[in-house]
Amino acid sequence: xxxxxxxxxxxxxxxxxxxxxxxxxxxxxxxxxxxxxxxxxxxxxxxxxxxxxxxxxxxxxxxxxxxxxxxxxxxxxxxxxxxxxxxxxxxxxxxxxxxxxxxxxxxxxxxxxxxxxxxxxxxxxxxxxxxxxxxxxxxxxxxxxxxxxxxxxxxxxxxxxxxxxxxxxxxxxxxxxxxxxxxxxxxxxxxxxxxxxxxxxxxxxxxxxxxxxxxxxxxxxxxxxxxxxxxxxxxxxxxxxxxxxx
Numbered sequence: 001x002x003x004x005x006x007x008x009x010x011x012x013x014x015x016x017x018x019x020x021x022x023x024x025x026x027x028x029x030x031x032x033x034x035x036x037x038x039x040x041x042x043x044x045x046x047x048x049x050x051x052x053x054x055x056x057x058x059x060x061x062x063x064x065x066x067x068x069x070x071x072x073x074x075x076x077x078x079x080x081x082x083x084x085x086x087x088x089x090x091x092x093x094x095x096x097x098x099x100x101x102x103x104x105x106x107x108x109x110x111x112x113x114x115x116x117x118x119x120x121x122x123x124x125x126x127x128x129x130x131x132x133x134x135x136x137x138x139x140x141x142x143x144x145x146x147x148x149x150x151x152x153x154x155x156x157x158x159x160x161x162x163x164x165x166x167x168x169x170x171x172x173x174x175x176x177x178x179x180x181x182x183x184x185x186x187x188x189x190x191x192x193x194x195x196x197x198x199x200x201x202x203x204x205x206x207x208x209x210x211x212x213x214x215x216x217x218x219x220x221x222x223x224x225x226x227x228x229x230x231x232x233x234x235x236x237x238x239x240x241x242x243x244x245x246x
Contacts, residue, residue, distance in 0.1 A: 001016055001017070001018055001043060001046075001047070002016070002017045002018075003015075003016060004016070004017045004108070006059070006104050006105060008063075008100060008104045009100055010064055010100070011063065011064065012063065013060065013063045013101060013105070014063055014067050014068055014069075015057055015058060015059040015060060015105075016038065016043060016057075017055070017056070017057055017058075018043075018047050018049070018050035018055070018056040018058070019114050020050055020051065020053050020054070020055075024114075025113070025116045026053055026054050026055050026114065026116055027053075027115070027119040027121070027240070027244035027245060028054060028055045028056070028057065028112075028115045028116075028121045028122070029054045029055070029056045029057070029122040029123070029124060029244075030057045030058075030059065030105055030109075030121060030124075030133075030136070031045065031046050031056055031057070031058045031124055031125075031129075032061070032123060032125030032129030032130070032132045032133045032136070033058065033059075033060070033061060033126070033129050034126040034127030034128065034218065035073070035086050035089070035090060035128050036073050036074075037060065037062060037068060037071055038058055038059075038060045040220075041218055041219050041220045042126075042218075045218075045219070046058045048233070049236075049237070049240075052237050052240075054122070054240065054244070055109065055112065055114050055115050057108070059101070059105055061093055061098075061101060061129075062092075062093070064092060064097075065089055065092060073086070073089075090128055095161055098132055098135055098136070099139045102135075102136045102139060102140060103140070106143050106144075109121060119145075119244060120143060120144060120145030120146075120172065120243070120244055121144050121145065121244075122144070122145060122146040122148075122239070122240045122243065122244050123136050123137060123144055123147045123148070124147075124148040124150070124236050125147075125148070125149050125150070125152060126149075126150050126151060126152070126215075126217060127151060127152065127153055127214070127215065128152075128153055128154070129149075129152070130148075130149030130151065130152020130155065130176075131149075131152055131153060131155060131163050133149055133152070134147060134149060134155065134163040134166060134167065134170070135163060137170045137172055138163075138166035138167065138169040138170050139169075141170055141171040141172070142171065144170075144172050145171075145173070145243045145244050146172045146173050146175075146239050146240055146243040146244060147170065147172055147173075147174050147175070148174075148176075148235070148236045148239055149174075149175070149176050150177045150216075150217045150232050151177065151178065151212070151214045151215055151216055151217060152176065152185060153182070153184030153214070154185070154189075155176070155185060156189040156190075156193040157189075163193075164192055164193045164196040164197075167193075167196055167200045167202055167204075168196075168199075168201075168202065170200075170202055172203075172243060173202075173203040173204065173239060173242075173243050174197065174202060174205070175204070175205050175206075175235055175236065175239050176193065176204070176207070177207060177209055177217075177228075177231075177232050177235060178206070178207070178208050178209065179208075179209055179212040179213050179214050179215075179216055179228075180209060180210055180211065180212060181211075181212070181213045181214070182213065182214040183214070184214060185214075190208070193206065207235075209225070209228040209231065209232075211228070212228040213225065216229060216232075217229045217232045
């Protein structure tokens with residue numbers, strides 16, 4: 001693991017970079033963090049993807065509010081004060097800022113000597129990071145070849161720029177793993193998303209994880225679901241294997 005800094009229009013985005021062992025060049029993957037920020041559990045997940053043969057970038061998308069090492073995002077979602085802080089952090093990451101950050105991340109990877117030249121990038125996101133991942137793929141359809149969202153929240157809302165309204169811009173393959181107990185992505189929301197995906201004619205898989213709650217893929221989480229998490233790993237590594245490798 002290596003600490004890297006990526007210059008953006010708004011400052012310096014701090015990130016963690018993971019690479020397979022040994023010399024060579026590999027396709028790249030961006031891991032979009034959940035609302036709890038960059039921490040050891042996500043670093044372990046990034047390392048697992050790297051071990052499968054990918055250069056993995058784990059950016060601190062809240063960098064405008066502070067370096068990952070100083071944000072200290074700890075608390076309970078049952079605590080109104082903590083929720084208010086989380087919503088403020090997410091709200092500060094506007095769609096325009098997301099697009100600018102994605103461009104900087106993609107350019108960084110394109111220049112990196114360990115990244116396979118000309119290869120498309122994969123994106124995998126968790127919680128609100130699933131929302132970010134879809135937006136990334138819609139904004140840069142020619143550069144992102146695969147996008148995975150695991151227990152992604154608010155993927156189908158009434159907002160004019162809701163992710164489900166953007167899927168028609170995506171050229172890569174999409175994967176959605178939904179928890180069947182998730183207030184941020186209800187059964188009705190899933191139906192709305194799947195109708196949009198079908199209408200757009202994109203390549204996608206959307207599946208429900210029985211018995212899983214929002215956050216099922218994150219190790220050391222109180223809602224971690226081992227069976228669902230392992231299924232999620234199988235799905236995303238298969239996705240990247242068939243879409244990112246030359």
